[in-house]
Amino acid sequence: MVKTEREYRDDIVQIGRLVFQKGWIAANDGNISVRLDAERILCTPTGVCKGLMHPDDLIIVDCKGNKISGRRERTSEIAMHLTVYEMRPEIKAVVHAHPPLGCVPLAAYGLPGTPELTEPMLPLIPKYDALLMANHGAVCYGEDLFQAYFRMETMEHFARIHLVAELLGGAKVLPRPEVDKLLDARTRYGVKAKVSGEPGCPVSAEEVAPAGGEERFYVTRSELVGLVDEALKARGMA
Numbered sequence: 001m002v003k004t005e006r007e008y009r010d011d012i013v014q015i016g017r018l019v020f021q022k023g024w025i026a027a028n029d030g031n032i033s034v035r036l037d038a039e040r041i042l043c044t045p046t047g048v049c050k051g052l053m054h055p056d057d058l059i060i061v062d063c064k065g066n067k068i069s070g071r072r073e074r075t076s077e078i079a080m081h082l083t084v085y086e087m088r089p090e091i092k093a094v095v096h097a098h099p100p101l102g103c104v105p106l107a108a109y110g111l112p113g114t115p116e117l118t119e120p121m122l123p124l125i126p127k128y129d130a131l132l133m134a135n136h137g138a139v140c141y142g143e144d145l146f147q148a149y150f151r152m153e154t155m156e157h158f159a160r161i162h163l164v165a166e167l168l169g170g171a172k173v174l175p176r177p178e179v180d181k182l183l184d185a186r187t188r189y190g191v192k193a194k195v196s197g198e199p200g201c202p203v204s205a206e207e208v209a210p211a212g213g214e215e216r217f218y219v220t221r222s223e224l225v226g227l228v229d230e231a232l233k234a235r236g237m238a
């Protein structure tokens with residue numbers, strides 16, 4: 001079912017509010033777009049808090065990023081959205097935010113607002129639906145706005161799990177055959193992005209240096225809280 005432009009405007013406003021409330025962006029960070037048709041992209045403008053937008057704040061640009069309509073100015077990061085749309089014809093929506101953490105493919109740093117931002121992402125876009133952007137943030141895309149948003153939410157959720165696992169001594173990585181089985185199972189859940197099984201992405205036990213010893217140890221609840229506090233302090237996070 002194709003939505004009307006008005007409905008897409010309402011969707012973007014709603015997603016903007018969610019991304020802002022989740023703390024994945026602050027102030028005027030981030031940007032969201034939807035492909036309206038072959039020639040037009042509806043997107044958030046620059047200089048607006050994405051949590052406080054009105055549907056009329058959104059602007060429409062063409063495939064080259066030139067503004068077609070809207071009273072506000074376009075974001076310098078629109079080129080990154082356009083690159084994703086160009087390389088992935090099935091993708092209809094892009095959400096870019098600055099979530100505090102993550103662990104998905106990492107595109108090397110490129111100065112935001114310049115072509116260098118998109119350059120390191122080019123080899124990753126065809127293979128992944130979520131990318132981290134070094135020293136910057138993250139971008140997720142999907143066949144509709146909510147899929148793009150949920151991918152951002154999933155990535156952030158995974159990042160939090162990873163942080164907690166790290167504080168508790170590090171995640172236990174699965175052996176390669178198990179990782180491969182999980183990758184195969186993804187098609188059942190409608191995940192279309194291909195992971196080529198490059199070394200280190202995703203990580204399997206064979207690629208991780210064996211941790212010293214299998215010895216188990218037990219801690220009380222208060223000892224555990226103390227350990228977590230200490231780890232946070234050591235990382236300057238508390």
Ligand SMILES: [Zn+2]
Binds near residue numbers: 030096136
């Ligand atoms: Zn950004």
